[in-house]
Amino acid sequence: MTTSPEKGQLVTANRLRDGIAVFLTRSGVWSETIDDAALALEPQAAAALESRAKDDEKSTLITGAYLIDAERLNGRVRASHIRERMRALGPTVRLDLGKQAEGTGAGFAAPEGV
Amino acid sequence: MYRYDEFDHQFVRDRTNQFRSQADRRLKGELTEEEFRPLRLMNGLYLQLHAYMLRVAIPYGTLSSKQMRQLAFIADKWDKGYGHFTTRQNIQYNWIKLEDTADILDALADVEMHAIQTSGNCIRNVTTDHWAGAAADEIADPRPVGELLRQWSSLHPEFSFLPRKFKIAVTGAPNDRAAVKVHDIGLRLHRNAEGAIGWEVIVGGGLGRTPMIGVTVRNFLPEHELIGYLEAIMRVYNLYGRRDNKYKARIKILVHEIGADKFKSEVEAEYARRPQASTEVEQRELQRIAAYFAAPQLEKLPRWSPGFEEAKLGNPSFSRWTKNNLGPHRADGYTIVNISLKPDGGIPGDATSGQMRLMADLAERYSFDELRVSHAQNIVLPHVKKDDVFAIWKALEAAGLAAANYGHAGDIIACPGLDYCALATARSIPIAQSISRKFADSAKQDEIGKLKINISGCINACGHHHVGHIGILGLDKKGEEYYQITLGGSSAEAASIGTILGPGFAGHEVADAIETILDTYLKLRQPGEEFLAAYRRVGAKPFKEALYAAA
């Protein structure tokens, strides 16, 4: 178990046919779960991920791919910006459906008590 | 009731077929996202945070029960069983698949609905008073004029590539429920001393990052001159409106940059130059369209309904609901039922498919088959006999639709915010929920009285926060959410833009801050004085002191 998080970048996009937010994994498939994402710790690795994503854009798998800052701790991935955390999580006001209900959202709880 | 004519039928079908092939080509990779994006937006399809979102227009907020049932069917078949009624008389579906969209558009066309002109730099769907054709204070039903404008503006070649989107609102009543002063063009009907009617034309209002109240360019324009005159306004805008900077491209910026007088004289000059001074066509069209909005055959009833009065006496919750949620109807014995889509702690404007069906059933049975959608994200049954109100209330209560907060603290307008919207900087729904929970106590809400709390999740202001008596704007501070509070806004006849009270708050602090503001109001108000009036009298100072003194 690591105690300090690994910081890096990952690639996210929306799947073309249904628009679901997805994350690029090490094996090159796109996962709905941010925890599965490949985290690039160096700029070259990030660029490689990005170029793989561009290919998948051309083959109409996904659309609008981009890099985001994130960190991994104990196998869980957390995006730096709240917008990306929301994309990973699904709407925080409907815990009964989508990624929230399936538990595929992310390794952090929905912000509560607002 | 409002219906399509044969042109619309053909046109909407053609458009759906076009979109089917466009979506197909996109899925096959023949179109890039850059090429496809404007095409999907023209058909109301957005890509949001979690999926595609489809925005469907509800022209003049008017729906038949059949249409409402179809909306429920779409929610069940292609979405997750619910829809969100927006602040512009639309419904949005949050979980739409690109591959299903053409089928959905077909299902909409089956009931004469579509998603055209809900997006893009065109003249958007015209909005009106949700009590149109029913309200006691109305001079005339504004929807025929709205429809004339729609037919004129739909795919108008000259106005399809405006500098920016363009929104028109119309009201036929002196009490403005359509927020005409904060639209690109607002039209307001007046009756003069001789009993003739004419339209006040207001230009250059708007919200967003530069909120402005519109200026009146004509006080009393005859109805048949509307198209010619609005065309002159559009021409001036098309010619002088800025296209270099999207934030300066709305007509409000033009009006305020060159000044209201100069703008007015440009419009008058353009109007004087119009190629076709005769308005024969408009007059004929207006008559034809008016028949589409023919008023329902109301019965002659006594003003007083003993059954209704008795039910109120026997049931305090019902009595309270009738006090807040009914509106004055123009006919004796009838009333306007406002169904609040704001249950305590709920999501403003969301309705499940089951709730949609129930409301459709009630409309079919008790309201001449007609429903309305309001920009405050509520549903209206416009023509209900007082005798039937108790039965309606019981059905609503069983479906979780009997919130008695219409026009009160719990009746919060909130845009989807960061829970769904790709442009958002902060969440708005959870803020609305926390405030709604805080004021769930009905006695407290009644004590506070009429109040509009409006929340937007970013500067685009879809939640109309600038014109909330209390406005809340969600912003992003170094990747985290925080909220700015404004006081004193209003979208009514005496429209005003709210002013920022002071430093912002974290999400979990907002509901307490609102409570402090309202407690301050309760202490300083004069007998019978509503929040907005009290604020206008005393200014921001006492509220600031109460809110920031402790910090």
Ligand code: SF4
């Ligand atoms: S105000 Fe901003 S966050 Fe809210 S719906 Fe509009 S664009 Fe989205």
